[in-house]
Amino acid sequence: xxxxxxxxxxxxxxxxxxxxxxxxxxxxxxxxxxxxxxxxxxxxxxxxxxxxxxxxxxxxxxxxxxxxxxxxxxxxxxxxxxxxxxxxxxxxxxxxxxxxxxxxxxxxxxxxxxxxxxxxxxxxxxxxxxxxxxxxxxxxxxxxxxxxxxxxxxxxxxxxxxxxxxxxxxxxxxxxxxxx
Numbered sequence: 429x430x431x432x433x434x435x436x437x438x439x440x441x442x443x444x445x446x447x448x449x450x451x452x453x454x455x456x457x458x459x460x461x462x463x464x465x466x467x468x469x470x471x472x473x474x475x476x477x478x479x480x481x482x483x484x485x486x487x488x489x490x491x492x493x494x495x496x497x498x499x500x501x502x503x504x505x506x507x508x509x510x511x512x513x514x515x516x517x518x519x520x521x522x523x524x525x526x527x528x529x530x531x532x533x534x535x536x537x538x539x540x541x542x543x544x545x546x547x548x549x550x551x552x553x554x555x556x557x558x559x560x561x562x563x564x565x566x567x568x569x570x571x572x573x574x575x576x577x578x579x580x581x582x583x584x585x586x587x588x589x590x591x592x593x594x595x596x597x598x599x600x601x602x603x604x605x606x607x608x
Contacts (some may be wrong), residue, residue, distance in 0.1 A: 444517035451518060453532030460518075467521040475530045479506050502530075502539035 452460045502597035505527050512524030527533055 440517075440519065443519045447518045464516055464521065465519065467518075467525065468513050468516075471521065471524050471528065474525075475506055475510050475513070478528060478530070483508060497541070498534070500536065501541065502533060505533045505537060544552070566567065 448460065451463070482499050482502045486496035486503070489496040489499060509524040509527035510518040512527070516519075527536075
């Protein structure tokens, strides 16, 4: 976290100042300001178009019964791109424009998702015929998971028939990654 704060408050503004000085010295003040305004306008236009497309894809995924994970990641990166484009500066504009390129944005999203999944811990508590089985954080006196370090995710499950072909009316669609 300290490295992130250093980048956000010290390194990025210094990079922006250095780029402004170099570009302004090479092409002049007014063309440099024009580039900053032009990239902000171009970024806002691209963001608007891609944001609507992402919204439609998320709605379609939900209609199919699939979680719109990729669309949510796209939305997060589009918001970050918008914030970078609104921030005055050529360096942040370049990063924001890069995030508006769909293939690059999706690759960054895949890598981020893998990293998040690899760093996350999940604990599953199950109950059989004889009641809950002990696992990490299990409180035998209560018959349920104990409060302790880390998150506890509680939920409900529905058993399918022996062949696994029985589905609910509102269950996941055939292309859903949650269906096994």
